Amino acid sequence: MQGMVIDRESTSKTMKMSRKKKVSEGNAQGQGRINWFPGHMAKALRGVRDKIGMVDLVLEIRDARVPLSSGNPAIEKHLKQKPRLIIFNKTNLADKAETRLWKDWFSQRSDPFLFVDAFSEKSLKVLSKMARKAMEGKWQKFIRKGINPPPLRMMLLGIPNTGKSTIINRLTKRRAANIGDRPGVTRSQEWIVLGKDLELLDTPGIMPPRIETEEQGLWLCAIHAIKDEIVGKEKVAIFVISHLQQYPTDEFLKRYCVNDAGPLSPQELIMSIGAQLNFLKKGGEVDYMKTCGHILNDYRQGLLGTCSFERTPQE
Ligand SMILES: Nc1nc2c(ncn2[C@@H]2O[C@H](COP(=O)(O)OP(=O)(O)OP(=O)(O)O)[C@@H](O)[C@H]2O)c(=O)[nH]1
Numbered sequence: 072m073q074g075m076v077i078d079r080e081s082t083s084k085t086m087k088m089s090r091k092k093k094v095s096e097g098n099a100q101g102q103g104r105i106n107w108f109p110g111h112m113a114k115a116l117r118g119v120r121d122k123i124g125m126v127d128l129v130l131e132i133r134d135a136r137v138p139l140s141s142g143n144p145a146i147e148k149h150l151k152q153k154p155r156l157i158i159f160n161k162t163n164l165a166d167k168a169e170t171r172l173w174k175d176w177f178s179q180r181s182d183p184f185l186f187v188d189a190f191s192e193k194s195l196k197v198l199s200k201m202a203r204k205a206m207e208g209k210w211q212k213f214i215r216k217g218i219n220p221p222p223l224r225m226m227l228l229g230i231p232n233t234g235k236s237t238i239i240n241r242l243t244k245r246r247a248a249n250i251g252d253r254p255g256v257t258r259s260q261e262w263i264v265l266g267k268d269l270e271l272l273d274t275p276g277i278m279p280p281r282i283e284t285e286e287q288g289l290w291l292c293a294i295h296a297i298k299d300e301i302v303g304k305e306k307v308a309i310f311v312i313s314h315l316q317q318y319p320t321d322e323f324l325k326r327y328c329v330n331d332a333g334p335l336s337p338q339e340l341i342m343s344i345g346a347q348l349n350f351l352k353k354g355g356e357v358d359y360m361k362t363c364g365h366i367l368n369d370y371r372q373g374l375l376g377t378c379s380f381e382r383t384p385q386e
């Protein structure tokens with residue numbers, strides 16, 4: 072990075088282009104508000120409504136980096152009185168101190184919850200235990216009558232890409248459900264049987280039909296609950312970079328030699344990262360879009376360290 076020259080002219084050209092694009096996106100998305108609710112999600116929501124009567128327990132999977140805004144009020148109204156356990160997944164990508172604050176915050180509320188990392192055996196053991204405990208009362212009724220209790224049926228739901236299918240695969244210890252590092256992988260409901268006493272219903276991710284603020288929308292883009300095409304990789308990368316400039320992690324500073332570059336705007340830093348990576352177009356200009364995609368991949372794989380976007384509400 073040392074001695075690197077940033078092509079300010081092309082940076083400002085890109086920035087001008089981006090401003091133009093932002094205006095049209097703002098209109099398309101309605102005053103900068105970001106929304107993504109394709110037809111298959113409306114169908115999936117109907118699926119939740121139709122199947123809710125068959126399940127004993129709902130596991131609502133959210134993202135630990137955005138604990139409130141990765142919930143979905145549109146789903147909640149279909150849950151009726153079903154017991155629900157809120158699972159905040161991907162703690163391995165979330166800031167530890169922020170997660171502690173969120174645990175305290177949720178502890179003062181009535182909904183049972185658990186923060187997990189789907190790749191940790193220990194996390195999933197606790198999850199299984201909590202789920203079974205939630206159903207103990209119902210099972211006891213069968214046992215008292217001398218009847219073998221029916222299998223416990225759990226529906227996993229939540230916004231896209233929070234790790235629903237991964238949790239199912241980890242619990243069943245096989246590749247029972249399709250998973251992928253992008254939103255919208257699961258397209259239909261699927262029952263997955265785990266032994267004699269547990270049945271899991273995987274469901275497609277469902278976005279809330281309305282996201283209140285542009286900032287919340289960008290959080291959901293950064294965690295890849297909303298696909299990049301909706302707002303464009305560039306806008307999401309600028310958001311992630313500016314967040315990391317504000318709350319820098321060691322991994323971010325080191326990986327992109329951020330301190331060597333001196334104070335830069337997010338766009339200038341993206342150009343500097345592109346130059347470091349030698350992402351050049353014909354003529355030697357930095358390939359800005361390719362760099363944005365690369366940064367998002369790095370961030371989503373956890374290579375830029377842990378960070379949380381949403382803060383606990385100040386009450
Ligand atoms: N770092 C990390 N990645 C995770 C975790 N859980 C799941 N993932 C990754 O997140 C991505 C999405 O996982 P899926 O299980 O397909 O998510 P989903 O909620 O089923 O997604 P949809 O079916 O699209 O709604 C995959 O790349 C997983 O490997 C976790 O705890 N930590």
Ligand SMILES: [Mg+2]
Pocket residue numbers: 235236237249250256257273274275276
């Ligand atoms: Mg899935």
